[in-house]
Amino acid sequence: MTTFADLGLSQKVLSAVTDAGYSTPTPIQAGAIPPALQRRDILGIAQTGTGKTASFVLPMLTLLEKGRARARMPRTLILEPTRELAAQVAENFEKYGKNHKLNVALLIGGVSFDEQDRKLERGADVLICTPGRLLDHCERGKLLMTGVEVFVIDEADRMLDMGFIPDIERIAKMIPFTRQTLFFSATMPPEIQKLADRFLQNPERVEVAKPSSTTKTITQRIVASHNKDYEKRAVLRDLIKAQDELKNAIIFCNRKKDVADLFRSLERHGFSVGALHGDMDQRSRTAMLQGFKDNQITLLVASDVAARGLDIPDVSHVFNFDVPIHAEDYVHRIGRTGRAGRSGQAFTLVTKSDSKYLDAIEKLIGEKIEWLSGDLSELGAPMESFESGDKGRRGRDKGRGDKDRGRDRGRDRDGRRGSSSHSDDTKPVDTVAVSQPKEPVAVTETTRTEVVNAEAKQDTRRQQNGNRNARPYPANDDGRDQRRQRHHRDHDDGPTPVGFGDDIPAFMLIAGKA
């Protein structure tokens, strides 16, 4: 049987791999590492979860042992579609490069240029980037790509979906033709094949089967729900509470707004919960993901930014709050559980209008998913709407912009302020079955408002177009914003606040640069 020692990797790399507890390479690693070490181009066709990342990180580390980086001239470049994946690759370099003295620069958006500039100035051996930020650095003229020896394009098909191909072409033009190119994609549609043909010279093609274990180790169930968000939230809560072996879970929504709404709802119901979507500020994204990995957060509500490639080894459950519109996304989402041979549970909430998407999913995976109990035809009457019992609220909305009103509509549905007797809100917080229903630790202390803010930021962006630095809520001197204080009051029935209370005039909510 092949071991890592047979692949031609350097001692430094081998000892780091051994320390990490690995001895046997995965098929993509066994297939890609030897030719990569011989400076061949690679066409790797592999899904995430096949050990793909190490299949380029390990040979790159070995190759980088010769030579030294010069200022502003990176020696290798890796492109990733999302910031989280880029950060994950950087972590891999830390882990397997612990015996090396390499300067690894992570160039992603949403964070300050300063530290990135400093790393570039010192001379980066490895540049790990999302396309936008890399181009931004290039345009500032602080980066010379003429020294790049190894160019990695990861998740090419996803980059195509995301419209990054023109950016990648621009970047590729800046890199010398003599480079070595490692190109990875989970699938090979014609456009990707064309791209590969243009970028690669006589590549070694390494194709590995989909990890069949993913679906085998995952128990999948579908759960019927009415279409209203508050009903879906109630179904979800019941489902979560019914799990006896829920260690942690990722809950996927189709829209960023619903991520924010569901996050707030679950938080209000006392769950240990975090959120992750692309309009959150990067600090929160990083903190939420880290808090989830560290088991400080039990539930992570996420958009499809978290669907692919994120490497969290022991997620016990995946819940699809929404049926994904694209069937492949279903496979990616549920693939966040049942990893590394563990068992996993995947539940998908299905409403009547979802049936065609469900059909597409079942067709793709080649099997019918079992209903947890009953099916759509057995749904009772929808919950009574309580819109009418919701007077008072309109008064509170007076003087606030439309954007705020729009946001609060979702909030009032199942997250009413103060004490509520609505059925959706009757469960006292302390009956929650999930671990640690307490405040979700320091991580969320600093970040949870920013989930809310991100959403408002989106609105602000949309409405104000041009005032990009607008802070959606006025900050207090401790750096928190007033919205957070209001949020706190949701949890107690204290006296009506003085000052603006909930009636902060719209113009004050937009504290832009005047």
Next chain:
DNA sequence: AAAAAAG
């Protein structure tokens, strides 16, 4: 019906 990525 979406999300992601530069600011």
